[in-house]
Amino acid sequence: MSEFRKYQHLGVYGIIIENNKILLIKKCGGPYDGKLDFPGGTIEFGERPTDALERELKEEVGITIDKLGLSDTDSVFFDWNYHNEVIKVFHTGIFYNILKYHGKIKESIKITNQNDDSLGAKFYEIDKLKKDNLSRIVILELEKLGYNIN
Numbered sequence: 068m069s070e071f072r073k074y075q076h077l078g079v080y081g082i083i084i085e086n087n088k089i090l091l092i093k094k095c096g097g098p099y100d101g102k103l104d105f106p107g108g109t110i111e112f113g114e115r116p117t118d119a120l121e122r123e124l125k126e127e128v129g130i131t132i133d134k135l136g137l138s139d140t141d142s143v144f145f146d147w148n149y150h151n152e153v154i155k156v157f158h159t160g161i162f163y164n165i166l167k168y169h170g171k172i173k174e175s176i177k178i179t180n181q182n183d184d185s186l187g188a189k190f191y192e193i194d195k196l197k198k199d200n201l202s203r204i205v206i207l208e209l210e211k212l213g214y215n216i217n
Contacts, residue, residue: 071153071154071155072152072153072154072155073154073155073156073157074098074147074154074155074156074157075156075157075158075159076109076156076157076158076159077109077110077159077160077161078107078108078109078110078158078159078160078161079107079108079110079116079117079119079120079123079160079161079162079163080104080105080106080107080108080120080160080161080162080163080204081105081106081107081120081123081124081128081132081135081162081163081164081165082105082138082162082163082164082165082208083106083164083165083168084164084193084212085190087192087193087194088190088191088192088193089190089191089193089196089209090106090128090172090188090189090190090191091103091104091105091106091188091189091191091201091205092104092105092106092127092128092185092186092187092188093185093186093187093188094184094185094186094202095184095185095186096184097184098145098147098149098154098156098158099202099203102200102201102202102205103191103196103200103201103202103205104201104202104204104205105160105162105202105204105205105208106123106124106127106128106185106188107119107120107123107124107127107160108123108127108184116161116163117135117163120132120135120163124165124168125170126185127173127185127188128170128172128173128188129170129171129172129173129188130168130169130170130171130172131168131169131170132165132167132168133166133167133168133169134165134166134167134168135163135164135165135166136163136164136166137161137162137163137164138162138163138164138208139162139208139211140159140160140161140162141159141160141162141204141207141208141211142157142158142159142160143156143157143158143203143204143207144156144157144158145158145203158203158204160204160208162208172188172189172190173187173188174187174188174189193209193214193216194214196209196216197216197217198216198217201216
């Protein structure tokens with residue numbers, strides 16, 4: 068059996084749905100480059116998942132969480148074509164419903180050391196989303212929430 072490169076990621080993500088619109092970020096880099104994804108990211112060493120989510124939402128979206136609730140934990144497995152090489156991706160997410168927050172959504176963000184993979188966030192109409200434009204983890208969670216994404 069031939070060896071293949073693999074990429075494993077564990078992250079924490081915030082789900083904000085208001086008036087049939089969902090808050091998503093535009094990814095820059097990684098397996099979801101150019102796709103829409105949930106705001107959130109890597110849990111740093113010694114960090115609680117909720118603390119990581121608060122930090123990530125402040126960096127990527129510009130908001131502070133006032134109230135949240137654990138929604139789901141799940142994973143996706145897929146092939147990522149990166150520079151003519153296939154990398155096996157295993158992505159696990161811990162998902163929280165963001166029930167109350169404050170702050171202004173950053174629709175455009177400059178890539179920095181603190182924010183290294185988001186180009187900004189905005190609300191998208193869920194019934195107009197296309198699978199081709201979404202990360203695998205967003206597709207999984209929206210379908211589990213009962214939405215039919217084409």
